[in-house]
Amino acid sequence: VKGEGRNGYSVYDDGLMEVADARQRLDSELRHAIANGEFELHYQAIVDAHTRRVCGAEALVRWRHPRRGLVPPLEFIPFAEESDLIDQIGQWVLRRACIEAAAWPDDTVVAVNLSPAQFRRANPVAMIRQALADSGLPARRLEIEITENVFLTGAEDNIAIVRQMKELGVSISLDDFGTGYSSLSYLTTFPFDTVKIDRSFTMNMTKRADCAAVIASVITLTRCLGVATIAEGVENHAQLELLRGAGVDFCQGYLFGRPAPAADLDFSRPAVMKQ
Ligand code: C2E
Ligand code: CA
Ligand code: CA
Ligand code: CA
Numbered sequence: 001v002k003g004e005g006r007n008g009y010s011v012y013d014d015g016l017m018e019v020a021d022a023r024q025r026l027d028s029e030l031r032h033a034i035a036n037g038e039f040e041l042h043y044q045a046i047v048d049a050h051t052r053r054v055c056g057a058e059a060l061v062r063w064r065h066p067r068r069g070l071v072p073p074l075e076f077i078p079f080a081e082e083s084d085l086i087d088q089i090g091q092w093v094l095r096r097a098c099i100e101a102a103a104w105p106d107d108t109v110v111a112v113n114l115s116p117a118q119f120r121r122a123n124p125v126a127m128i129r130q131a132l133a134d135s136g137l138p139a140r141r142l143e144i145e146i147t148e149n150v151f152l153t154g155a156e157d158n159i160a161i162v163r164q165m166k167e168l169g170v171s172i173s174l175d176d177f178g179t180g181y182s183s184l185s186y187l188t189t190f191p192f193d194t195v196k197i198d199r200s201f202t203m204n205m206t207k208r209a210d211c212a213a214v215i216a217s218v219i220t221l222t223r224c225l226g227v228a229t230i231a232e233g234v235e236n237h238a239q240l241e242l243l244r245g246a247g248v249d250f251c252q253g254y255l256f257g258r259p260a261p262a263a264d265l266d267f268s269r270p271a272v273m274k275q
Helices: 005-036 085-101 124-135 155-168 183-189 199-204 209-225 237-246
Strands: 039-048 054-065 069-071 109-113 142-146 171-177 194-197 228-231
Touching: 005 054, 005 085, 039 085, 039 109, 054 085, 085 109, 085 124, 109 171, 124 142, 124 155, 155 171, 171 183, 183 209, 194 209, 199 209, 209 228, 209 237
Parallel strands: 054 109, 109 142, 142 171, 171 194, 194 228
Antiparallel strands: 039 054, 054 069
């Protein structure tokens, strides 16, 4: 609310108070949600670009709010990242994903997002070790998705922590590749198993030659480094064909399925494409 006239300041103050109130409310509602088990995981299939085999799925958290219905992660994860809430939510997500994935075929993988904030207070290695032990999921079936932001703050320490994760036997993927400032340099900072090409490139590749060129060279580069590629946000056949031509390994996107409860995943046959 913008202040007006001589009362501008007090109106502005009211606005700040409202923001503070809203934050306070969200904070207490999230604490309640953690205690009450209001979160659930949806999974989006990760598909072999050439055989359409469903090789695994990415876990994406949702909040089943008693009044607001299903709340998407971008409406509460960034807020949770500013406090200790992300630690508890993140721990629940990881544990739950490992437990659900333990029931999937043995040659599938579950990918779990780990935000930079989860490196701040506690070392997430112990959390991963515990989730694997509790669920019985073999480490090789867990993939941890991090963004290059993990390496911006506390760079040296965090690289060491991610190395410890790899030593547990989990694989590490570099999420949202291409959106950061210095993506290319991170490929040599750490031995990633997988690079996820951001949706912003996939989205534009059939319209813009420069985006298609970026994707093609990223795939060539990662192949030289022995790193697999996943293209995010694949929505149509034209994108899939271009990506296959460029040699992408895996695809994820609405063409193969939206995120849905684990029960909706079908590993028994090649992914069905929409249309
Ligand atoms: P992300 O990790 O990049 O996840 C991919 C997002 O793209 C998901 O949104 C997914 O639903 C959406 N998406 C997938 N395919 C398509 C497509 O073909 N077209 C379009 N338009 N979108 C597609 P979602 O589930 O809303 O998640 C948003 C972000 O929230 C995630 O981005 C991730 O950064 C964060 N997030 C989600 N779950 C978790 C979690 O458990 N922990 C943490 N730390 N972050 C999470
Ligand atoms: Ca992700
Ligand atoms: Ca992503
Ligand atoms: Ca993204």
